[in-house]
Amino acid sequence: MRDAARGGLRQKSHQGVVDFLGKEGLLNERVMEVFRSSEVRKIVLGASMSDEGGLNLGGRGVLDVLDKPNSFMFLTEIDFGGTKLEDGDLAKIGRLPKLTSVGLDQTGIGNEGIFNLVPLKQTLLRLSIAMNPDVDDDAVPALVVLHKLSKLCIIDTGIGMGGLRRMAKVIDEEGRVIDVEIPARCEEYVESIPTRYVLYPQPPLIALPAMCAKLSAGALKRNLEAHKSVNGSILAGGTKEEMRERLQEILRIREMDMVVWGMVFGHGE
Template identity: 55%
Template sequence: MDPIKPPLTCLLQKVTRLDLGPSLSEEGGLNLGGRAVWNVFTRPHSFLFLAELSFNNTPVLDIDLVKLVGLPRLTVLHLKNTGIGDEGVFHLVALKLTLTRLDLSQNPCVTDDAVPALNLCILSKVRFLGLVGTSIGMPGLRRMAKLIQREERIVDVEIPEACESYIDDIPNIYLLQPQPPLITSPALCSRLSAGALQRNLEAHAEVANKSHASIGAKGISVFTGGTKEEMCERLRDLLVKREVDLVVWGMIYGYGEVDETDWNGKDDKAKKLLTDDYGPRRFR
């Protein structure tokens, strides 16, 4: 006969949602035993049905998150304004088989270094990421956007303010609709003559340099001179960056807003407008 389970264990098994922010808060500095709450997640056979867990607005150490890895049904995790960093995000990879919503907003110690861990979660089941107020920048956002596009995933991402500002400025950084004989593919750069390379650079420079001088656009000035090899490398670098920035742009505003040839054959479901007028900007 199986031993009778303690009443507390039976109770913990039935819990499906927990908000532990108040339990862990250090209001007045008097909650000296608050951190002991973390130990309950290591109890055997406890929280077997816990699906949603919140630590919003309370201090959390990166190492604390290791104690969550045994939760078999955790799908929603709120970690807004907890002070966690990149190490903590990597601990969360252990939850990727169940986690569908992850809110990391208002944690400035989460940086681009955490993107490999986030991408592993995206490849699994995560469908929502809250990244507003983190230090993830455009390099990290580009990596996530390329993965989401390549894997044809639908992931709702609330992006950081700095990335939103950069994306809004893309029309002032790149030539969005180059017409032949101008090229958009970086792979074609090596086939162009010196004159053709210069004409391509001049076309992009007309947009980027003008905006950079007049309104302080965030793109750098485009230099149009140099040897053929230098111009080829410069144009290739510009088009590679343009290509991935337009992936992010398309996930925010819809692919129809940019050069249609860049998005030919893409899933029509991904071509809808994704601007959220009532909250942080998102991409999918």
């Protein structure tokens, strides 16, 4: 049986052998050294770097091979999903010159790990960091620097609406289009946006927060009453200053939320 398996492996391409060894969890440091000059384009390392305890210390030599100059020059896709990584480990894939797809689901990384991906900003098209709750809004500056991303998965991370709004603002200003899979709590909020305020204010209602300063007390109240008709929790009364501040905040949030809406659902929705 073992001879038959060896015979089958001899007939496979380098990619086929790496696929087989990756599935079996056999991509150790020595094996990676053998293939580092080959034209392998995809490596799945989760099974090879994990054991029943969640961490295979011997498997960490694999990362050192990836970090060597001129290693895996044709590699476009790497997946660490399900294995335990340290943030600093991700600095070791920054040399890979053609890497377009990185899978980091449930690896235990945090914000520092995302910043260690910045050297890939000229090539990275797809990134999945799902199920890493330590990645939060503070990682957004690094994510937006990855300006070639066309697909990003941040499901079950610590990123909230604040971070999502900042991300969407940069993406919108730069005219980029990204397919973003967002955390469930953010998706619930975005889906509820039409029930939070008037989505598309029409004259005599205003849409720009800066215009609030020019409105009379009566006009401020009419605007707030319109939003209150959509969301009963909005208070329409108060002093002129209170109404102005309240309307400014509603319109400011609306402005940012609409950018998120466009990023998540498309501007035509």
